[in-house]
Amino acid sequence: MDTVLAPLLWLVSYIMMGWHWVFAELLGINHDGVNWALSIIGLVIVIRTLLIPLFVRQIRSQRKMQLLQPQLRELQKKYKGDRERLQQEMMKLYKKTGTNPFASCLPILLQAPFLFSLFRVLDGIARDRPRGAFPNHEDLFESAGRAEVFGAKLADSFLTTDVMQTRVLAMIMVVGMVVSQYVTQRQIMRKNMPKEALEGPFAQQQKILLYVLPLVFLFSGVYFPLGTVLYWLTSNFWTMGQQLYVIRRMPAPGSDAEKAQQRRQAEKARRKGLTVADPEEKPEVEPGQENGEARRQQPKRTSRSQRKKKRR
Amino acid sequence: MTKLIVAVLKLYRLVVSQLYGQTCRYYPSCSAYALGAVETHRAVRGSWLALRRLARCHPWCAGGVDLVPTTDNYLWWGRAAGTDGEDEPSAGHRQPESISAIPACRGA
16 A cells, blocks of 8 residues: 555645745744644645635636526526426536536545545654655654654554543544534635525535534544544644635525625725626626525425425 | 445445535436436446446536436446436437447337
């Protein structure tokens, strides 16, 4: 496995060493733990920055999608109650007009090998087995082995340590991951989805999510070294920030976020002494009527008896 | 084997898909496609179809409707008939001549 990953192990460890150099030599921070923790955060910044072009692409096609609103609304009317068919027709429209708002899972999949490489490098540090670029830099390897934040070693994991601090820190980070993921999800739901989309089976899914999510993060927080958890946590926060930016700048039609945006724009226009643009003019959508295509497709609320009637 | 893969896929859809919401550029999403493919075509062919779909799905693809082919329409390479979600199996122009020419392969 490590032979396949060798280039990535090198890349990850070199990026970390680069950041370590910045903090230790350039800024002169004389603390192994802080330096290495910051270099892991730096690694997240490098990788997520590289993924920004993909993100920008997604935003662009979401902007273009605003123009498709009338057509989308028509489809929604036509295939009311037939969620499957509606999704199909929407996908066809996206394809035809080249405005697919989804990024595919590649950006997420791409990050997995990096996370795993970081895990291997940190695991190597914990077991005194230098991996990646570390065999050639013994002093750095030793420094990384000493790296402690609040008395918890970055290369240790909850399961491999007896130190209380490591366990406490791991649990704090698990809570941090759950909270950040939850906030991101909530932001999408509350602010960037019309009210109709928040009812029905969707609410049920969210409940499942609430129970499953902490379990997934608990597992990772217990099993992975602190440094890896730190990477994941930082990455989560990055996603949260990115999401907030999108919701502010490109709200889904008919959502609360859109109303807030219109209010801000009107405010700005007023301050500049210009005539206030008619908010009805831009997206001719009645608030709360539109579905949040830019986010997830959610079914319109249908009661059990309604669905039964339709089937007959 | 088929049952195992189906179970893993269902678990994945319960956990991971929930985490990220809809990100797939295709309908059905890759994991739903994989589930359907393995259920209709069994482990080997189903996994092969799912792998090909995953490779197709990237930020530069057009996306759109891409259904699991029926067992009669299965092709080991290239796009099978009737997978573009049109009511009529009119995917003829995308099909190699030899296959769309056979009536039995069309509406199945």
